[in-house]
Amino acid sequence: MRRALLIGRFQPFHRGHLEALTAISREFDRVVVGIGSAQESHTLKNPFTAGERYLMIEAALEEAGITNVALLPIPDMNRNAVWVSHVTSLVPPFDVFFTNNPLPRTLFEEKGYKVQPIPFVSRSEYEGTTIRSQMLQGGPWEERVPPATAAVIRKLGGPERLRVLAGNDRA
Amino acid sequence: MRRALLIGRFQPFHRGHLEALTAISREFDRVVVGIGSAQESHTLKNPFTAGERYLMIEAALEEAGITNVALLPIPDMNRNAVWVSHVTSLVPPFDVFFTNNPLPRTLFEEKGYKVQPIPFVSRSEYEGTTIRSQMLQGGPWEERVPPATAAVIRKLGGPERLRVLAGNDRA
Amino acid sequence: MRRALLIGRFQPFHRGHLEALTAISREFDRVVVGIGSAQESHTLKNPFTAGERYLMIEAALEEAGITNVALLPIPDMNRNAVWVSHVTSLVPPFDVFFTNNPLPRTLFEEKGYKVQPIPFVSRSEYEGTTIRSQMLQGGPWEERVPPATAAVIRKLGGPERLRVLAGNDRA
Amino acid sequence: MRRALLIGRFQPFHRGHLEALTAISREFDRVVVGIGSAQESHTLKNPFTAGERYLMIEAALEEAGITNVALLPIPDMNRNAVWVSHVTSLVPPFDVFFTNNPLPRTLFEEKGYKVQPIPFVSRSEYEGTTIRSQMLQGGPWEERVPPATAAVIRKLGGPERLRVLAGNDRA
Amino acid sequence: MRRALLIGRFQPFHRGHLEALTAISREFDRVVVGIGSAQESHTLKNPFTAGERYLMIEAALEEAGITNVALLPIPDMNRNAVWVSHVTSLVPPFDVFFTNNPLPRTLFEEKGYKVQPIPFVSRSEYEGTTIRSQMLQGGPWEERVPPATAAVIRKLGGPERLRVLAGNDRA
């Protein structure tokens, strides 16, 4: 059985993520999706809890008929030298680690793992930033996420939460 | 959609756990199984990593034909007063929390969650202790776990790891 | 008995804070003041330890004849999803949480607490920034804090500490 | 102004503690009482949150007419070499540290602080253990705590919580 | 250049440790000695700080004329799955890891490192326990440690500290 691992923050899950998962889920028997920075929530950069992000991705996968993907929260470790051991102790063994970001790619490659670029998604973080910005300012964020995800985000009051957080000065 | 949450350490996953999941998975649309103390491994009490426990449970669920269970690692928080918030931020919303242990029951009930006893399993921790003890001493542990789980444990070298750890004096 | 909770960093405690406490202390039997980010000190943003901030506030309350306020250090939790549980486990029960900042307001409201704006103080953080900046540059910071607080800050060598820290490049 | 510091876990606050505070509060202008292991709760050894312990002590002090005592939560640091710096950064300056326990006495004395034994209370931890044991088994625990504290504990359901926790096997 | 790594708690450093280092230092160009549980001190099991243990070992090495050993504090990680990555990020690369304890042996072997038993020392932890016990009870602990180490321990007041700690009931 061949398994792929892909880690993202999914703040929020968007169409680029779904395209990538669609492609990878066809190539592999199982895909483990790590919901990264799982401990983060209620900030402009990380508005949604890991549980909320789980809902968004689960809904999109169902809508797309993808059934071989497992979602796992992965809290940050904040220590690059042990991050790979941290992740690999939390997930089942995998054959390929998918990422387009240089730091995780370097860390996994240094430990001898096979790393491949995520298809279709060049730089998903930029997309996430754009979508959060549109949520905040009333832009057409819904076009950029799968319909089922949009429904979850609306139900969670995502744009309202972002607008509240944008006014935050606690610190 | 009705969802149940059940958290255990699953060191290892055993027949009692499987019976409980079989029953709960019939009653609910989805069951979230939290792999507790996810950060622990390589001790006599917690020999297996969260990823290894994932493999054990996944194999047993497939063998049993159960398809509506999701497995999520839940690291400890070591602070009872915030444990419920910790858990609920990592998992999707749920209708019932299943446990037979008094501490999690109390903590969830104090926060207003609905808690029910796990059917079929009275005190799974006692069972876990017995199985680990049998692994260590060469007893018939395999009878107590689902066949597919036994195969995963053998492949992981579970009894060997326990015997090595039993000789440990670092601390 | 009605109790209010108000949390701030008080870097330093200023006249706006005192006006607010004066008003709230008349309305409630007891006021709990949480000294937030209690673990922080010796930075430009958080120059004073929690113990030093305790001295500043205690002196101002005595000067103002306010006797129903208790001061409690509240360390940060750095995890928004559990922050409310963290705070509420450290303080006695309260009827109203006072804040003008969106993040704590949202977090407490999401958990069902009653939240009210702090009277007289619109955005105390801006005021704190201004005062620290004046301390650093020799401006008239003393006018902005209660006289008894100014005396404590002078005795602690507050402006000198800030000037030293402004030269810091360790990191 | 002379200030004393006394730290205890107060699980629960008992008559020995009150006698000690009565004596110390007469000798000093102010007494700071640190509620130690503030992050602990819901265990057999530490059943009550810091906030709940605050209520117990506050009630007893009011009943006794003691008005110069301040209560502050002190979380554990779990590193003896930095514990004194941790504590002293959270509390206002003090003249004498009161303790009957050898570890804190040693740690504070090594850093040059003046340490005195707590009057009237020889080994308060033993007393705490006895009281918790009586709560658990239905013994006459109420005689050992101030009446106002007993009322708080009853209202919090202290004995019930201990009995529930005594059945715990999560770990 | 061939380098060896050896990690111990050295509470305290004793003759068995010195014999082992003497032998290993002849076989390797450099020996890195990790002072484990570096964050611990002032307990019966870990009475001495990492800095104090540094002094003990440094003195013994000088007395023995060993010049190719480097001493490094290694704090605990409390997570077995990442412990090897933690250690290897703090020390220079090494050819052989020396240990007689099963847990570190297993962890390093699982990651593919070469592990050898420490010569002359079968179970150093037992020896450490005996020496601490003799310090506490006035036994002939000095015979069991190198003379220069004994001098350091006496100067640090080691036996006195242990006797004070033995009376501790804070917790």
Added chain:
Amino acid sequence: MRRALLIGRFQPFHRGHLEALTAISREFDRVVVGIGSAQESHTLKNPFTAGERYLMIEAALEEAGITNVALLPIPDMNRNAVWVSHVTSLVPPFDVFFTNNPLPRTLFEEKGYKVQPIPFVSRSEYEGTTIRSQMLQGGPWEERVPPATAAVIRKLGGPERLRVLAGNDRA
């Protein structure tokens, strides 16, 4: 015996550091060099692990014939009020703490330690930033570090790592 303590991040170790160590090592019997932020690696600001920095400094000291310097990793504590206790528990006693940075100077001076400026190096952090920037952009970084250090950095693939990390967008 007179001992000096000097702490730096050494990202990377450069000629200014070596000049300083040369001078200090002549004045003192022993010099302890703390490799600060030891837990950091694989970032643009802290590209190298503590173990890699150990190699760089060790090589330069050998090349310079300096034999009385010991290298110790010092992880961050992220709490200024306890930082001095943290450091002093990990290192042997010292007579003078050398630093040119205001924060550590203030923290050590407040605790009563003797602090002196590092000779020859005015602001080593600026130098480190420049060298990392040159590594990234192909500038003449090798001139700024001791030859033996340059060899270690080349062998570690330092410039390549920085260029990879510069493309990072995980966060």
